[in-house]
Amino acid sequence: GIGSKFFFTIPLVKDAELKSVTAERVQKIHNDSYALPESPQPAPVAEHFAPESPQNPDRVKTILAVDDDLVNLQVLDNLLSLKHYRIVPAQDGFQALAFLEQEAPDLILLDVMMPRLSGYEVCRKIRETHNLIDLPIIMLTARNQQKDLLEGFAAGANDYLIKPFHKEELYARVNALLSAKESMERLKENEELKLEIQRRKLAEAELLASRQRLLKILDTAEDAIVCLNESEQILFFNQRSVHLFGYAQEELLGKQAEIIFPESIQKIYLSEYNALNPDALTPTRHEIKTALRRKDGTTVTYPALVSILRFEEELVYAVILHDLDPVQNDRARLLHELEKSKNRIEALENALNSVNKLFSEKPWALAPESNPPASKDKPESWSHAEEDRGLRKALVDLMTKTLHCWEITTEESKIELAEKSKIWRVYLDRGTWQTRTLDKYLNLHTLPRNPRWRDVVRTAQYVLNHCPLKAQQYRELEEVLAKLEEIMKHRKAE
Numbered sequence: 001g002i003g004s005k006f007f008f009t010i011p012l013v014k015d016a017e018l019k020s021v022t023a024e025r026v027q028k029i030h031n032d033s034y035a036l037p038e039s040p041q042p043a044p045v046a047e048h049f050a051p052e053s054p055q056n057p058d059r060v061k062t063i064l065a066v067d068d069d070l071v072n073l074q075v076l077d078n079l080l081s082l083k084h085y086r087i088v089p090a091q092d093g094f095q096a097l098a099f100l101e102q103e104a105p106d107l108i109l110l111d112v113m114m115p116r117l118s119g120y121e122v123c124r125k126i127r128e129t130h131n132l133i134d135l136p137i138i139m140l141t142a143r144n145q146q147k148d149l150l151e152g153f154a155a156g157a158n159d160y161l162i163k164p165f166h167k168e169e170l171y172a173r174v175n176a177l178l179s180a181k182e183s184m185e186r187l188k189e190n191e192e193l194k195l196e197i198q199r200r201k202l203a204e205a206e207l208l209a210s211r212q213r214l215l216k217i218l219d220t221a222e223d224a225i226v227c228l229n230e231s232e233q234i235l236f237f238n239q240r241s242v243h244l245f246g247y248a249q250e251e252l253l254g255k256q257a258e259i260i261f262p263e264s265i266q267k268i269y270l271s272e273y274n275a276l277n278p279d280a281l282t283p284t285r286h287e288i289k290t291a292l293r294r295k296d297g298t299t300v301t302y303p304a305l306v307s308i309l310r311f312e313e314e315l316v317y318a319v320i321l322h323d324l325d326p327v328q329n330d331r332a333r334l335l336h337e338l339e340k341s342k343n344r345i346e347a348l349e350n351a352l353n354s355v356n357k358l359f360s361e362k363p364w365a366l367a368p369e370s371n372p373p374a375s376k377d378k379p380e381s382w383s384h385a386e387e388d389r390g391l392r393k394a395l396v397d398l399m400t401k402t403l404h405c406w407e408i409t410t411e412e413s414k415i416e417l418a419e420k421s422k423i424w425r426v427y428l429d430r431g432t433w434q435t436r437t438l439d440k441y442l443n444l445h446t447l448p449r450n451p452r453w454r455d456v457v458r459t460a461q462y463v464l465n466h467c468p469l470k471a472q473q474y475r476e477l478e479e480v481l482a483k484l485e486e487i488m489k490h491r492k493a494e
Contacts, residue, residue: 062086066096067111079167093117112141120155127156133184136177224321232257246295262291394484399441401480402460409467421462
């Protein structure tokens with residue numbers, strides 16, 4: 001009860017012996033243990049830490065190091081910077097919590113014994129808003145009693161590291177927790193992807209059923225109907241057309257329209273109506289006269305209605321030919337029949353566009369559990385609203401940047417990108433390969449009113465995953481992609 005006295009002798013090191021300690025020995029001591037820096041007066045926190053530039057800046061993980069001892073913070077920075085982590089120092093719990101309000105790090109190294117707020121208190125406050133998976137915490141302390149460890153885990157720590165520790169143990173624990181976090185994030189993304197795939201399958205099945213019903217209606221229509229794409233390839237040829245032209249459907253589908261229309265439908269249309277507006281919200285319909293070439297070689301002139309329809313980003317020319325006798329001179333009957341044809345094709349156009357709107361104008365139709373906007377004043381398509389100019393610009397910027405990265409990295413053109421990614425169609429037009437749909441996404445003036453933003457994102461992701469991009473290129477493309485994804489995330493939240 002009265003205390004004890006101890007006596008010991010410490011040998012003094014002479015100056016000559018001190019000089020014999022080599023620089024290699026000092027470095028070995030620093031590397032193999034929880035060593036102190038040589039500087040007895042470390043610089044202020046804000047100036048003292050400057051992590052080394054990592055080889056791949058796009059993969060940097062942020063670690064928040066919380067300790068009231070600047071020397072300990074310096075040691076953590078020295079060790080973890082070698083593994084290319086970004087270290088953010090905080091000298092007490094209040095600084096750490098203030099940082100968390102601005103940015104969420106990937107991991108926290110938290111000292112237990114600190115003034116004002118202990119590590120346990122800081123950990124409990126963090127767990128009020130961040131769970132064990134989203135933000136792992138490693139407690140750092142010299143207290144190794146079982147009750148101390150249990151208190152740390154009860155406060156919400158993922159792991160414990162007892163001081164002094166070996167650098168390899170620090171690396172292993174940090175890497176283990178970050179790897180587990182990434183695995184859980186991938187698992188969550190996979191689950192969301194599965195749900196999205198299920199929704200898409202349901203939507204595709206609904207669309208397929210609608211198109212099949214529509215094709216049946218078109219195939220049995222009273223009028224001869226021939227549908228052409230912008231390259232004037234025959235996409236559809238109904239039973240009445242078989243009777244009128246004498247060709248079987250399989251003989252013409254996919255073939256050039258010049259087989260049955262000696263003169264280009266597009267040229268006739270443009271010559272008579274001056275200009276075509278590809279961004280029209282409603283189908284453009286015009287009356288023309290066109291020459292028809294039958295299989296037996298005879299050529300006749302027929303009145304026709306040309307209806308310009310839009311399917312996704314492509315224009316389709318629906319040519320409706322009423323099966324009248326060309327030598328019929330009863331003008332009144334001719335006009336009456338044409339008026340009936342107009343009414344029928346107007347009904348068909350409405351059906352076509354209602355199916356097309358299922359995907360192009362109502363993105364919520366892809367998700368059965370979501371509901372359409374309640375307000376009648378809200379535009380049906382996110383691309384129709386005036387405030388979406390920023391979104392449309394982000395789409396063009398991302399597509400342009402993606403194509404640029406592809407070309408300078410692979411030395412291949414947009415044709416190869418479309419073919420290899422299997423996202424965009426490639427057309428053969430008069431012996432030249434074209435990517436008309438992809439091209440529309442490279443300019444704001446040609447961007448479709450209802451752009452397929454998911455395909456633009458998929459294209460950027462394809463280039464990121466399949467091209468050997470340099471770090472600077474990778475980061476720039478990811479930044480443009482992140483900007484678009486942030487805009488879409490904000491829109492969904494609304």
